[in-house]
Amino acid sequence: MKIPAELKYSSDHEWVKVEGNKATIGITDFAQDQLGDVVFVEVPALDTELNATEGLGTIESVKAVSDVYSPVSGKVVEVNEQLEDAPQLINEDAYGKGWICVVELSNTAELDDLLNAADYEKLLLEEA
């Protein structure tokens, strides 16, 4: 399982890439593998105010519907529109082209609650 060292992670298998006061959010390689072929993604609307641990959208595979939870609080300033016609990007490139949205952080202290790569890897081993 790929777990890029520079990202932060939630226990719900989302990743966060922090750049300044913005955070890009997606689901991890482990999560996309568990889901199987992604066929539909529901992304949040622009300007939505998200609160950490609340749902930001859903990702559907052929057989299942999975909620995505926001690891951080803030306003949605960008969404990945490519996911509408190419939901499989989440399977192909979960940390790159499969990004879901960008949030303008309202509470950077929340980042301290997230897991680093080593802790996320430990979590995966425990869940196995």
Add this chain to the structure above:
Amino acid sequence: MEGKKTPLYDTHVKYGGRIVEFGGWLLPVQYSGVIAEHKAVRTCAGLFDVSHMGEIWAEGQEAFAFLQTLVTNDLTDLEVGQSRYSPMCYKDGGTVDDLLIYKFGPEKYLIVVNAANIEKDWNWMQENIDSFKVELVNKSDATGQLALQGPKALKILEKLTSAPVGNIGYYHFMADVMVAGKNTIVSRTGYTGEDGFEIYCEASDAPVLWEAIMEAGKSEGILPTGLGCRDTLRFECCMPLYGHELSQEITPLMAGLGMFVKLDKDAFNGKEPLAAQKANGLPQRVMGAEITGRGIARAGFPVQCEGKVIGRVTTGSPAPTLGKNMALVLIDTAYATIGKEIFIDVRGKYIPAVIVKKPFYKRTK
């Protein structure tokens, strides 16, 4: 995870199958991915473990008469070496199960039933033996079954047998066929809408047969295929799945299976209620629908039209061959017309859809 294992459990794990619990059984939902496996069956070949299905033998002087009262289809002109699909109904016309009947002889039949219904069907059959001179034997646990499906299925199977399997017609079968050195029943049937074979064997022979077929099929692009694509494949063909399009409440007529309900046959379970339902008009019908909005309909979602609930989704899924999201819906007959625009309640959002013809997919070759 709790559940029964088929003879191929270890094989599935070896091939990277993702095991899930399904109707009391532990089976792979996928190996490489539902969509890749679905496409393999449509373009070359897939191999399914269907050993969880039930096999019940009916033998005796009155086996034919017994079966005629048990099922809605007519077995009168069924020949030795031929199989026939039929619903099996309760006395009120509701469906017990849908099944296949294979004729081995005038007094010898094999009934193949859905895995989830084996015990129920067995008990129902026992209850209905009455004074018919027939003996029922449940060989489900001793029987393995593999389904080799796809345009390359015949080419692959021919590598493993000298028997003229290419001559087996659709819905016909051959017994005592040596495949990879194992004695099998080879049936030209399937649940995918492609050409293919369902191969019955001794449970203990299933693993050897699996490996032989996978090896023979390698050059043709065969993939091991799981429950996930088994559902999407039959769904594209609008084949019913018991528990979804057929149930105790959904009669074969409501499911659109009227051609398998022979109301002019002599007495059978459910005949009078089914005849009455046909005469009075069906209350609801299973129709096909194409999702025209953005979203995926799932089983159980309410269907709305003109501001009121008119039914529910029985099966909903992406249709990989079509590149669209489709649904089978059980709706009030008044709205059951091709072209009718409906809405599907997808977790609180109303997504538009339109009633379309069935099947969604039909093979051309």
